Amino acid sequence: MEILDLGSIDRHFIRAVEEESGQDVSHCYQCGNCTAGCPLSFAYDIPVHQIMRLIQLGQKEKVLRSHAIWLCATCETCTTRCPCEVDVARVMDTLRIMARREGTVSEEGVRRFYDTFLDSVKRHGRLYEVGLLMRYNLLSGRPFADADLGPKVLGKGKLHFLPENIKGVEAIKGIFDRFAKKRGA
Amino acid sequence: MRIGVFVCHCGTNIDGTVDSHQVAEEAKKFPHVVYATDYLYTCSEPGQQEIQQAVGEHDLDGVVVAACSPRMHENTFRRTIERAGLNRYMFEMANIREHCSWIGEDREANTHKAIELVRMAVAKVANHVHLHPSYFEVNKRVLVIGAGVAGMQAALDCADGGLDVVLVEKKSSIGGRMAQLDKTFPTVDCSICILGPKMVDVGQHEKIKLCTYSEIEDISGYVGNYTVNIRRKATYVDWGKCTGCGLCMEKCPSKKAYDYHNEGIADTTAINISFPQAIPKKATIDPEYCRQFTKGKCGVCAKVCPLGAIDYEMEDEIVAEEVGAIIVATGYGLLNMEELGEYGAGRYPDVITGIQYERFLNASGPTQGHVVRPSDGEEPKRVVFISCAGSRDASLDRPYCSNFCCMYIAKQAILTRDHIPDSEVYVFYMDTRSPSKGYEEFIRRAQEEYGVQYVRGRVSRIYPKGKRMVVRGADTLLGTQVEVETDLVVLATAATCAPEAEELAEKLRISYDEYGFYMESHPKLRPVETNTSGVFLAGACQGPKDIPAAVGQGSAAASKVLSLFSKDQLESDPQIAQVMELRCVGCLKCADTCPFQAIEEKELPDGRVVGHVIETVCQGCGLCTSICPSGAIQLQQCTDNQLIAEVEALCQAWRERSSG
Numbered sequence: 001m002e003i004l005d006l007g008s009i010d011r012h013f014i015r016a017v018e019e020e021s022g023q024d025v026s027h028c029y030q031c032g033n034c035t036a037g038c039p040l041s042f043a044y045d046i047p048v049h050q051i052m053r054l055i056q057l058g059q060k061e062k063v064l065r066s067h068a069i070w071l072c073a074t075c076e077t078c079t080t081r082c083p084c085e086v087d088v089a090r091v092m093d094t095l096r097i098m099a100r101r102e103g104t105v106s107e108e109g110v111r112r113f114y115d116t117f118l119d120s121v122k123r124h125g126r127l128y129e130v131g132l133l134m135r136y137n138l139l140s141g142r143p144f145a146d147a148d149l150g151p152k153v154l155g156k157g158k159l160h161f162l163p164e165n166i167k168g169v170e171a172i173k174g175i176f177d178r179f180a181k182k183r184g185a
Numbered sequence: 186m187r188i189g190v191f192v193c194h195c196g197t198n199i200d201g202t203v204d205s206h207q208v209a210e211e212a213k214k215f216p217h218v219v220y221a222t223d224y225l226y227t228c229s230e231p232g233q234q235e236i237q238q239a240v241g242e243h244d245l246d247g248v249v250v251a252a253c254s255p256r257m258h259e260n261t262f263r264r265t266i267e268r269a270g271l272n273r274y275m276f277e278m279a280n281i282r283e284h285c286s287w288i289g290e291d292r293e294a295n296t297h298k299a300i301e302l303v304r305m306a307v308a309k310v311a312n313h314v315h316l317h318p319s320y321f322e323v324n325k326r327v328l329v330i331g332a333g334v335a336g337m338q339a340a341l342d343c344a345d346g347g348l349d350v351v352l353v354e355k356k357s358s359i360g361g362r363m364a365q366l367d368k369t370f371p372t373v374d375c376s377i378c379i380l381g382p383k384m385v386d387v388g389q390h391e392k393i394k395l396c397t398y399s400e401i402e403d404i405s406g407y408v409g410n411y412t413v414n415i416r417r418k419a420t421y422v423d424w425g426k427c428t429g430c431g432l433c434m435e436k437c438p439s440k441k442a443y444d445y446h447n448e449g450i451a452d453t454t455a456i457n458i459s460f461p462q463a464i465p466k467k468a469t470i471d472p473e474y475c476r477q478f479t480k481g482k483c484g485v486c487a488k489v490c491p492l493g494a495i496d497y498e499m500e501d502e503i504v505a506e507e508v509g510a511i512i513v514a515t516g517y518g519l520l521n522m523e524e525l526g527e528y529g530a531g532r533y534p535d536v537i538t539g540i541q542y543e544r545f546l547n548a549s550g551p552t553q554g555h556v557v558r559p560s561d562g563e564e565p566k567r568v569v570f571i572s573c574a575g576s577r578d579a580s581l582d583r584p585y586c587s588n589f590c591c592m593y594i595a596k597q598a599i600l601t602r603d604h605i606p607d608s609e610v611y612v613f614y615m616d617t618r619s620p621s622k623g624y625e626e627f628i629r630r631a632q633e634e635y636g637v638q639y640v641r642g643r644v645s646r647i648y649p650k651g652k653r654m655v656v657r658g659a660d661t662l663l664g665t666q667v668e669v670e671t672d673l674v675v676l677a678t679a680a681t682c683a684p685e686a687e688e689l690a691e692k693l694r695i696s697y698d699e700y701g702f703y704m705e706s707h708p709k710l711r712p713v714e715t716n717t718s719g720v721f722l723a724g725a726c727q728g729p730k731d732i733p734a735a736v737g738q739g740s741a742a743a744s745k746v747l748s749l750f751s752k753d754q755l756e757s758d759p760q761i762a763q764v765m766e767l768r769c770v771g772c773l774k775c776a777d778t779c780p781f782q783a784i785e786e787k788e789l790p791d792g793r794v795v796g797h798v799i800e801t802v803c804q805g806c807g808l809c810t811s812i813c814p815s816g817a818i819q820l821q822q823c824t825d826n827q828l829i830a831e832v833e834a835l836c837q838a839w840r841e842r843s844s845g
Contacts, residue, residue: 029615038666047664081580083643
């Protein structure tokens, strides 16, 4: 097991997480309630209470390269149960944003799905499921993944072949453009 | 007037951000000041000697010390100048520490502020007059509120010290929480076996007057002379006649009354004696369940009582008691477990509280000490304990530790293994807190000798599965989720203040913290005193604490009362309100305003009615002086003239500065 150098605490990282998430990570006293209730713990490489601990110890690399932050479904069970009133789901969200910025995304697929989803919303003002699936599959290089499910859901009328744009798609697009410009600046 | 000014450095506490020497130099220029100096620690012996010497050498008749808060050392310096032959009230403190050096970092601004504070104090002392305390008689009886183990200890110590004690208890029997417990940690001795003898001593002590099933209605007066009205609640049984034979309980047809002593895990009869060792062992009727009250007819107990003690017409009675001091020992309450929704508390019958489990374990409890599941009466083979159920939980607004849960969980875990040898016991904990003698060893014993499985982590949720429940938690040491199927869950619910603690505090005029626990006068140095003279604290009403600590505090409070009563007369503070009868228009607004009922009507020989301050009752709060329309009532040493002199001095400084 590697020895963690406690002199390597990255205080800028701690402050950045706190500022961007609006949460005080020092409130966490490691009771483990977030991990106890997390429905995705089984898939995590690092349990969520240890993510909190790693933030407290300023371990930026380990946190931003973890898979757990991408597997979090933002169900907010952790936030609801936390006795210290830390919005843990918000912290996880913040970590994803930071990982993107730092280029340390460990789950390309999840990131791609988010991007595809948002792209669909930008184009149609709402979600166009079939388009999302096809685009996601193409970008992932697995064009026929889950294709067998297609006829089933189509038969039940759950999916539509053609996109149904909302009125005022342009306005939605404007939101995206404004955000892109703001981030660019 | 010849005034001396002594400026303290308080090490670097003051001198770190205030130029104490400059303050003293400036003070030399103030009117009436004939001597000013600064010193490292004015409160030290040489510091005080310097003041004494200066009083003699410079013929001072007033002294200003610029140092810390008067709450710290005002009395020290009053005694100092008294030793030097001055009237002790010819003194004023300028608080240049708490009000100045500790709150700002700008040395120049702080020094400037300190100078002005001293200037004001000097102006005030110049208007001081000699005051002399008066003396009043002390009523050497003591009231103890609450007859749990802390209150009983306090009552016994006072009574053994020769004082007459009035012991008021809300419930029908003395004993408190400890009477509900099965065993006590870390010795696992039987709770009622060690408490019982104390209860008997209290019940039989000729100096202790017991008022059980009673509450405090109101309190008036002041240290040495309190008048307390006690509401003796109607028991509907003449206790003079009742022998505690229990025949009424046998025959009572209403058998579904809530059993407070057993925390609702069983029912009791509408007429009942709360537990076999109760003192006094007398029956009371719960009118909420008694058919005579709910349906208007029954009368079974009246028929069977061989002594004719039943009295359905009984009413509450108010009894007045005169006492000189009060010890408050009202104990604690417990968090309503229904606030813990994720644990299914209140919804799942097999999720219970620690105090309920205590009654299951107890041989005189409803199951004769056999541990059973409330849902089906079967013996649980697996029991899960959850600590910090509501404690250390900011989301429930209870960030504090409840102090004794870690230890009683270990005890209950050991007892479970004792009662059911083939049981498995799990404890979910965040930290184990065991700082007293023998405590840590006890928790180790639970794990090492009794095989109790301690899991470091909180529980997220509990859900039913067939006849059992699944407890889902985390083991943070492993960094994994854990799950355990169990028959019974015991929650260590948070200790809270006693119900209605705030209301009683208002009646006593003592302060309480944001959670309703009573505030001691100083957290370290005056742990059993309150800020109301003559009112003392004992036990968990001041904060959650275990039996040894509660007993210790009970004895401590008693010793405070005994030392207070060691004098036949008490000195009253002369810094009180005074009515100038010539100016008083007799509107008596002051009397209405006074929170201490210290002002009465007085008729002068010429028939004119004026206000009159009862010297010993007045606490010197000054409320009356602010309401008096004619300025006829003045607080000694804080008169309008003195306050104006202070403001004047401040304005003078401002004028000088702006012109210069």
